[in-house]
Amino acid sequence: MAESTDYVADFPSEIIREGRVQVLVPNLKAYGVTPSDYAPSKAPVFYNPVMEFNRDLSVLALQAYQHMVGHEVSICEPLTSQGIRGIRYAAEIEEVSNVLLGDISTRACQLAQHNIELNHLETKITLKHSDANRTLCNNASPKKRFDIIDIDPFGTPVPYLDSAFRALKNRGLIAATATDLAPLCGVHAKACLRKYGGKPLRAEYCHELAVRLLCGYMAVTAAKQDIGIQILFSHSSDHYIRVYAQISYGAKKADDNLKSMGYILHCFNCMHREITHQPFGCPTCQECGTKMDYAGPLWTGDIAGAAFVGQIIVENQKAPFRNSAKIAKRLSLIEVEPAMPPAYYVIDKLSGKLNLPAPSNQTFIEALKKAGYHAVATHFNPRGIKTDAPTLTMHKVLRELTSNQQA
Ligand SMILES: C[S@@+](CC[C@H](N)C(=O)[O-])C[C@H]1O[C@@H](n2cnc3c(N)ncnc32)[C@H](O)[C@@H]1O
Numbered sequence: 001m002a003e004s005t006d007y008v009a010d011f012p013s014e015i016i017r018e019g020r021v022q023v024l025v026p027n028l029k030a031y032g033v034t035p036s037d038y039a040p041s042k043a044p045v046f047y048n049p050v051m052e053f054n055r056d057l058s059v060l061a062l063q064a065y066q067h068m069v070g071h072e073v074s075i076c077e078p079l080t081s082q083g084i085r086g087i088r089y090a091a092e093i094e095e096v097s098n099v100l101l102g103d104i105s106t107r108a109c110q111l112a113q114h115n116i117e118l119n120h121l122e123t124k125i126t127l128k129h130s131d132a133n134r135t136l137c138n139n140a141s142p143k144k145r146f147d148i149i150d151i152d153p154f155g156t157p158v159p160y161l162d163s164a165f166r167a168l169k170n171r172g173l174i175a176a177t178a179t180d181l182a183p184l185c186g187v188h189a190k191a192c193l194r195k196y197g198g199k200p201l202r203a204e205y206c207h208e209l210a211v212r213l214l215c216g217y218m219a220v221t222a223a224k225q226d227i228g229i230q231i232l233f234s235h236s237s238d239h240y241i242r243v244y245a246q247i248s249y250g251a252k253k254a255d256d257n258l259k260s261m262g263y264i265l266h267c268f269n270c271m272h273r274e275i276t277h278q279p280f281g282c283p284t285c286q287e288c289g290t291k292m293d294y295a296g297p298l299w300t301g302d303i304a305g306a307a308f309v310g311q312i313i314v315e316n317q318k319a320p321f322r323n324s325a326k327i328a329k330r331l332s333l334i335e336v337e338p339a340m341p342p343a344y345y346v347i348d349k350l351s352g353k354l355n356l357p358a359p360s361n362q363t364f365i366e367a368l369k370k371a372g373y374h375a376v377a378t379h380f381n382p383r384g385i386k387t388d389a390p391t392l393t394m395h396k397v398l399r400e401l402t403s404n405q406q407a
């Protein structure tokens with residue numbers, strides 16, 4: 001990109017501070033957008049202040065990855081908009097060798113170039129006014145590949161994942177955001193099947209299914225290139241989901257990944273769920289005999305690793321972000337989730353089904369533990385729990401809690 005020393009935005013703009021950087025962004029008030037609205041695309045260049053939480057957490061996760069690999073890292077963010085995310089990576093993460101940013105929009109690139117200069121990062125950051133797939137494919141030869149690629153688009157990351165895997169070094173990290181929750185959560189099931197190759201389900205744990213559908217798509221896409229993936233971290237927040245995966249070159253690793261692809265069968269009558277890796281005809285619920293529905297094919301393996309989440313927690317303790325307390329709370333939930341089976345329950349949904357009053361999270365979790373099962377809260381839903389208790393046992397525990405209250 002050309003020098004932008006004389007850059008003057010031809011739209012209402014303001015300088016904001018986030019993390020350790022300052023950037024010029026569209027002044028959303030001029031577009032009738034309040035910080036809680038999700039309408040940032042009304043401005044000529046995309047900017048969403050609500051995603052500060054996502055960017056803070058991304059800085060921490062990328063720093064945790066850099067510490068894990070223990071060497072300098074190169075980073076590519078090919079859909080950067082005004083550049084805030086990539087500029088923060090260059091300014092805030094230790095041991096970053098270089099950052100390549102790109103965007104297809106001329107105005108976004110002009111603003112991003114200005115912001116790079118505003119933060120005196122011209123030597124560390126290069127900007128390409130280019131389509132994201134072109135940016136990635138231009139860097140797919142072995143010597144040009146990146147340690148980290150962040151795909152942060154409007155909607156689905158699917159169109160960019162194939163080229164992202166090509167442009168990633170062995171043991172590299174891919175981070176992908178998906179904001180198309182209507183398809184992923186089953187409101188537009190056909191779109192989900194088209195884009196992610198799996199059927200969603202409008203069940204109360206649809207946000208976890210969304211993460212698993214994206215992870216599954218990533219695993220299958222990587223496998224085509226003889227690449228395996230390990231999901232280090234993922235979360236569902238606000239209007240989006242985000243997945244961080246480390247890749248490993250090798251056909252065997254890709255084959256092993258495919259073993260984690262499967263289906264979650266769901267009973268809408270008693271809420272029993274089960275995982276299957278086998279083709280199935282017309283499954284009936286083993287608990288109540290009702291015909292079951294299903295989601296998938298999707299990723300049934302781990303969607304976070306406790307050790308990696310632990311390292312993000314350590315990084316967060318050092319970081320003075322506006323969102324640090326919120327991040328700490330979220331990570332403390334995510335850290336214990338990998339040990340639990342997939343498909344969380346929502347207490348109100350379960351008790352509503354049985355026409356019983358809903359207990360508090362703590363009361364229900366303690367009662368399940370007393371009955372001999374594991375149970376933890378989940379970050380996916382403030383009233384959600386993950387447990388290894390069978391569904392009918394949960395019904396029994398809920399009934400007992402109510403009769404104890406009435407006694
Ligand atoms: C959600 S915004 C990126 C937000 C940014 N990462 C942040 O944290 O603020 C998506 C950006 O992708 C750009 N874009 C859309 N299609 C593209 C394509 N095919 N190649 C490159 N950029 C594209 C848009 O111009 C927009 O700036």
Ligand SMILES: [Zn+2]
Pocket residue numbers: 267268269270271272285286287288289290
């Ligand atoms: Zn059932």
